[in-house]
Amino acid sequence: MRTQVVIIGSGPAGLLLGGLLTRVGIDNVILDRVSKDYILHRVRAGVLEEGTIGLVDKAGAGARMHAQGLTHEGFSLAFNDRNHRIDLHALTGKSVMIYGQTELTSDLMAVREASGSTTIYDAANVSPHDFDGSSPYVTYEKDGTTHRIDCDYIAGCDGYHGISRKSVPEDAIRTFEKVYPFGWLGVLAEVHPVRDELIYASHERGFALCSMRSLTRSRYYVQCPLDDKIEDWADNRFWDELRRRLPAEDAEALITGPSFEKSIAPLRSFVAEPMRFGRLFLVGDAAHIVPPTGAKGLNLAASDVHYLFEGLRQHYLEKSTAGLDAYSGKSLARVWKAVRFSWWMTTMLHRFPGTDAFSQRVQEAELDYLVHSPAASASLSENYVGLPY
Structure with missing residues (x-):
């Protein structure tokens, strides 16, 4: 041929x-x-x-x-029990598609x-x-x-x-190559997403992400140790952990259900x-x-x-x-x-093993600066929607 x-x-x-x-x-x-x-x-x-x-x-x-x-x-972006919306379209004129x-x-x-x-x-x-x-x-x-x-x-x-x-x-x-000292435990479930847009959450227990595949199918993640096993994460444990890492309003609104796919991915x-x-x-x-x-x-x-x-x-x-x-x-x-x-x-959203108090305060300051500075929010948005070809 x-x-x-x-x-x-x-x-x-x-x-x-x-x-x-x-x-x-x-x-x-x-x-x-x-x-x-x-x-x-x-x-x-x-x-x-x-x-x-x-x-x-x-x-x-x-x-x-x-x-x-x-x-x-x-x-x-969620931290300190509050959601801070990044308006991609207002800052860049662009959007993304799920x-x-x-x-x-x-x-x-x-x-x-x-x-x-x-x-x-x-x-x-x-x-x-x-x-x-x-x-x-x-x-x-x-x-x-x-x-x-x-x-x-x-x-x-x-x-x-x-x-x-x-x-x-x-x-x-x-x-x-850089290997990160944690993974993402992800689940797919036939439940309505907790919000109409994604939530990236930084919490003292670790990172969490609320994403989706459709209006009726949700994709959720929590940061976990690399040596965790899937069999150790029953659905109820996952949902409880996700709630802990979200602002109270989202934790209360979270709809749970049986997962039909569950995996741990290294980063x-x-x-x-x-x-x-x-x-x-x-x-x-x-x-x-x-x-x-x-x-x-x-x-x-x-x-x-x-x-x-x-x-x-x-x-x-x-x-x-x-x-x-x-x-x-x-x-x-x-x-x-x-x-x-x-x-x-x-590095901004996850908790790294062994992080000292100084580094943690710097991470918190960066998040605060990011959501309150139009210039910083615009830089984030420009990269998130995709740099031009």
């Missing part, structure tokens, strides 16, 4: 890139080691920047998102299937080859047979644990540089991870897709390599700003 672009990974980044390429007539094949059903049942992010929304529209997959997504023009990654993935899959573009699931031992030369190719195994796809370029959209970054020689890549910041190796490009989580505090993970993947798509479009339709040559630099400039913002949000 031969194609112009092989995309490794059929998560939102791979599907979005594939959808954009297909719309402008650039042939592409998507490979994934897992099944379609597995991908559709992964629970992930749900806050979309306007730039991400625009890319989904450009890929022809935005109809259901606009019909069912929830536009949010602000969110609350729309689950599972739903977005389903929409992108449906558009791809309708287009007739090729996606190969359950592809074992996917491996990119010769991407440092002029004739790259990808091999994989399926139904006991080894297959080969020759191509012009390879897009590694296969996540932090994927083969794309692992295929790069160690001396050609540099990585940066880390990770960046790999560069993001291009000959004809192999790293995209999204394959190149960078941020803690979810700033709602940047999926949106950073989308901005990578934007830069890579524009580079490929210029190459094939305008015979220019300028976009591809600039891909790594442009992507990393935006990535590091998002890494900084996510780190800042995380």
Whole structure:
């Protein structure tokens, strides 16, 4: 088989890139080691920047998102038993949209299937080859047979644990990492959200987040030790702990119910540089991870897709390599700003083990300054809604 672009990974980044390429007539094949059903049942992010929304529209997959997504023009920072609303729209003229990654993935899959573009699931031992030369190719195994796809370029959209970054020689890549000393215990429940907008709560017992996937499905988190076990967190314990960390008015209004998904996620910041190796490009989580505090993970993947798509479009339709040559630099400039913002949000809102009294007072002063300074609130809002591409 031969194609112009092989995309490794059929998560939102791979599907979005594939959808954009297909719309402008650039042939592409998507490979994934897992099944379609597995991908559709992964629970992930749900806050979309306007730039991400625009890319989904450009890929022809935005109809259901606009019909069912929830536009949010602000969110609350909660501390000292009070809510302080950050008015994103008033401060930036922009908003964000709540729309689950599972739903977005389903929409992108449906558009791809309708287009007739090729996606190969359950592809074992996917491996990119010769991407440092002029004739790259990808091999994989399926139904006991080894297959080969020759191509012009390879897009590694296969996540932090994927083969794309692992295929790069160690001396050609540099990585940066910060591991945080706590995790997020998250639950999904079919209950009405406690508020119409998100609540980010800083409390002496730890951070909490009240989010949502729809008007009837809530996504809640509490900061917890990394060595906690899911089986130690019965639903009643979770709801009691969440109430303790919220302002009294929200604790009283909280509607509880049985959870249908529960997980503990570690938090880390990770960046790999560069993001291009000959004809192999790293995209999204394959190149960078941020803690979810700033709602940047999926949106950073989308901005990578934007830069890579524009580079490929210029190459094939305008015979220019300028976009591809600039891909790594442009992507990393935006990535590091998002890494900084996510780190800042995380350090400002969480309780770190061993924090001394001085550091705690500084954290409290920063929160107070943030909600009472229009300039500080505007800076927060500018980063939260997403920096321009």
